[in-house]
Amino acid sequence: xxxLPAEFVYMQRTMVAAGKEAARxxxxxxxxxxAGVVGFAPWMYPPTFILLVLPLAYLPYxxxxxxxxxxxxxxxxxxxxxxxxxxxGLPFALAAPPAFFNLMYGQTGFLTAGLxxxxxxxxxxxxxxxxxxIGLASVKPHFGMLIPFALLAGGHWRAFAAASxxxxxxxxxxxxxxGDDPWFAFIGTSLFHLEAFSVGAFALPAMVTPWxxxxxxxxxxxxxxxxxxxxxxxxxxxxxxVWWRGxxxxxxxxxxxxxxxxxxxxxxxxxxxxxxxxxxxxxxxLWADMRHRGAGREEYWLLAGGLAALLGAxxxxxAIPVQISPWILTLLLxxxxxxxxxxxxxxxxxxx
Numbered sequence: 001x002x003x004l005p006a007e008f009v010y011m012q013r014t015m016v017a018a019g020k021e022a023a024r025x026x027x028x029x030x031x032x033x034x035a036g037v038v039g040f041a042p043w044m045y046p047p048t049f050i051l052l053v054l055p056l057a058y059l060p061y062x063x064x065x066x067x068x069x070x071x072x073x074x075x076x077x078x079x080x081x082x083x084x085x086x087x088x089g090l091p092f093a094l095a096a097p098p099a100f101f102n103l104m105y106g107q108t109g110f111l112t113a114g115l116x117x118x119x120x121x122x123x124x125x126x127x128x129x130x131x132x133x134i135g136l137a138s139v140k141p142h143f144g145m146l147i148p149f150a151l152l153a154g155g156h157w158r159a160f161a162a163a164s165x166x167x168x169x170x171x172x173x174x175x176x177x178x179g180d181d182p183w184f185a186f187i188g189t190s191l192f193h194l195e196a197f198s199v200g201a202f203a204l205p206a207m208v209t210p211w212x213x214x215x216x217x218x219x220x221x222x223x224x225x226x227x228x229x230x231x232x233x234x235x236x237x238x239x240x241x242v243w244w245r246g247x248x249x250x251x252x253x254x255x256x257x258x259x260x261x262x263x264x265x266x267x268x269x270x271x272x273x274x275x276x277x278x279x280x281x282x283x284x285x286l287w288a289d290m291r292h293r294g295a296g297r298e299e300y301w302l303l304a305g306g307l308a309a310l311l312g313a314x315x316x317x318x319a320i321p322v323q324i325s326p327w328i329l330t331l332l333l334x335x336x337x338x339x340x341x342x343x344x345x346x347x348x349x350x351x352x
Contacts (some may be wrong), residue, residue, distance in 0.1 A: 009043040010185035012192070026061070044193050047174040047182035049139040050113075061320050065106045075114025075133075076277065082121055083254070083284040088344040092284060097311040098276035109277030112143050113261075117281035123159055124250055131159035135166020142268055143278065146239045154243040168282040197221065197269070205227075206318035208276055208325035211269040216321045229267045231326075235267035238333075243342055254285040255340040261285075262333045262339050266326060273314060280331065283307060286336055293343070299335060306332050 008014045016300050019041065050146045056064040080093035093099060100348075119134035138144055151160040156192065178349075188229035196202055196213070198221050204212045210231045214224035239260050261282030265271045286303055306328045317323045 007185040072110040079117035131162025201331040237294040258285040
C-alpha cells in the first residue's frame with residue numbers, strides 16, 4: 001500500500017507478487033519452491049475499507065495485527081457490554097466461538113459486529129448516530145443486505161437517511177483520498193470474485209452459508225445457488241415481517257435486532273466462521289430477554305449448545321463433510337422468532 005497506488009490491491013498478479021515479497025522479508029531467503037506455495041489472498045473489500053487499514057501499512061506485521069484486533073474490538077465489546085449490562089457481558093463476548101475465530105484469523109468480525117450492534121442499540125434513542133454507525137459498516141457491504149429492509153419496515157426513516165448519508169460520505173472521502181481508479185478496479189474485478197464460487201477457490205469447511213453447506217453435501221454449483229437464493233429470500237421475508245410487526249413495540253427491539261443479526265449470515269452466500277461475530281450480539285439480546293422474561297431450561301441449552309457447537313463446525317466439515325453452521329443458525333433464529341412472538345400482545349401473536 002505504501003509503494004503502489006491503491007488500485008493495485010485489486011490486481012491479482014500484483015497481490016501474488018506482494019505476498020511472495022512479504023514472505024521473503026519475513027523469513028529471509030526462500031527457494032522458488034517455497035515461494036511458490038505462498039497463498040494468494042484477494043482483496044475483496046471496497047476502497048472505503050482501504051482507508052481503515054492504510055495506517056497499518058506503516059507498522060510492523062505483529063503490531064499491525066494486534067492494533068487492528070484491539071481497535072476493532074472496542075465497538076464490539078462496548079455493544080456487548082450494553083446488551084448484557086453486568087459482569088457477564090464481557091466474558092460472554094470474549095468466550096463466544098466466533099470471537100476465537102476472529103482473533104485467530106485477525107479478521108473483520110469484531111468491526112462488523114461492533115458497528116452494526118452499536119447502531120442497532122442506538123436505533124430508537126439516537127437514530128442519526130445509529131444510522132451513521134450502520135453506514136460505516138458498509139466497508140463490508142454484503143453484511144448490510146438486510147438492514148435497509150429492516151429499517152424501512154420498522155419505520156426508522158431518520159436512521160435510514162443517516163446510514164445512506166454515511167455511506168455516501170465514505171465513498172466521497174475514499175475518492176478524495178485515493179482517487180477514483182480504485183473504484184473502477186473494484187468494480188472491474190467483481191466478476192473475478194464471483195467466478196471463485198464456480199472454480200472452488202473458497203475453503204468450504206470454513207464457510208458457514210447455505211451455499212457452502214449445499215456444495216459440501218454434493219450439490220452442483222447451480223443447485224447450491226438455487227438453494228441459497230431461496231434461503232436469502234426467506235430471510236428477507238422474515239426480517240421484514242418481524243421489524244414491521246415490532247415497529248409499535250419498543251420493548252421487543254432487542255429481539256428484532258437478534259433476528260436481524262442471526263438471519264444475516266444465512267442470507268449471504270459468502271461468510272466465514274469469523275463473520276459469525278455478528279451473531280454474538282444477537283445471541284446476547286436473546287440471552288438478555290431470557291433472563292428478563294424467564295425461559296425454560298431447554299432454551300438456555302439451545303442457546304449455549306448452539307454457540308458451543310460452532311467451535312467444531314470447521315473440523316467436522318473437513319472430516320465428514322457436513323457443514324452444521326447453517327443448521328445451528330437456523331435453530332438460533334427459530335428461538336429468536338419464538339421469543340419475539342411470545343413478547344407480542346396475545347392478539348398480534350395469534351395473527352402472526
